[in-house]
């Protein structure tokens with residue numbers, strides 16, 4: 394019995410079955426793709442019954458789709474949330490959620506290591522519509538308390554963050570937000586509901602780029618938001634207006650991917666921990682960031698609130714921009730690409746990807762060093778990934 398997973402991480406069964414009706418149309422075993430833009434009414438009496446709220450059913454593709462709905466219910470079940478709503482991408486989910494919760498004159502507090510497009514949306518786009526913001530340091534809850542004003546409506550963070558995998562103390566963040574009657578939003582894309590369930594820790598809404606671990610195969614873009622039914626309904630209303638719906642075929646791919654979510658994530662957790670430990674002991678590595686390592690600044694918080702530490706390992710090599718590039722080029726298994734969470738390992742040098750337009754000095758100021766590497770671990774054999782890293786160190790001639 395001791396090898397069975399703990400209650401907290403028992404997601405294998407819900408990942409396969411939750412959210413599904415007892416039987417699908419035509420007794421299909423797998424989720425049918427209902428590829429329709431609209432839905433028919435048999436007669437005007439049926440239409441009137443629906444309009445008067447006596448019948449629950451679909452009406453028009455932007456307002457709902459049965460294939461998408463199953464995915465929403467599965468995500469809500471995995472998050473321990475009352476409801477969820479699915480979007481065409483992670484950014485559609487984030488922007489629609491923020492638009493549902495703030496208006497002109499509102500103030501938003503944002504942790505400064507949020508996904509760059511989320512930051513851009515709040516700090517430049519929403520600013521055009523009279524929404525003010527304050528940026529606070531990574532996982533800095535004292536800074537958060539100071540930043541909250543009388544007009545603050547929303548606090549946004551990620552857990553873990555990119556690329557340094559900071560983990561904010563979510564129960565404490567939730568308490569602070571409740572004390573000040575401010576809504577809290579966590580982007581838990583890097584964690585997945587297998588490793589972290591923010592809503593169960595008191596956070597109002599959790600958002601995901603389902604493009605990453607939830608779908609898990611690097612073949613679809615989607616996003617999701619989960620939380621209390623009333624709040625999710627506000628976000629769904631925004632989707633009805635903005636129209637960033639998830640296509641039924643994309644929803645099918647997310648659903649199929651989620652069946653193996655718990656398996657994939659537990660493999661990625663174990664492999665990443667092993668890789669992080671090998672890298673930390675390596676003479677050519679300056680520093681490793683992985684929440685499962687005692688050396689990570691948020692290890693204690695991560696241990697308290699997460700059941701696994703995720704599939705991304707960030708490390709800084711000795712050497713320089715060019716030798717780091719040589720190391721990445723020498724890797725044989727991970728492909729160079731911006732993303733994470735799929736079955737294929739991916740690698741990137743943030744200085745040459747997300748932060749390319751900045752000078753080396755400007756990057757250094759925001760903590761993105763030239764020799765930084767972000768490794769998103771896939772589900773390949775852990776020994777193969779470690780052997781590959783070792784041969785790349787030898788080929789790249791990184792100094793000790």
Ligand SMILES: Cc1ncc(COP(=O)(O)O)c(C=O)c1O
Pocket residue numbers: 482483484485508551555580582583601602603604605614615616732
């Ligand atoms: C943490 C995080 N949130 C949101 C997004 C945006 O998701 P999408 O690309 O599905 O729009 C990303 C994309 O990289 C991400 O890494």
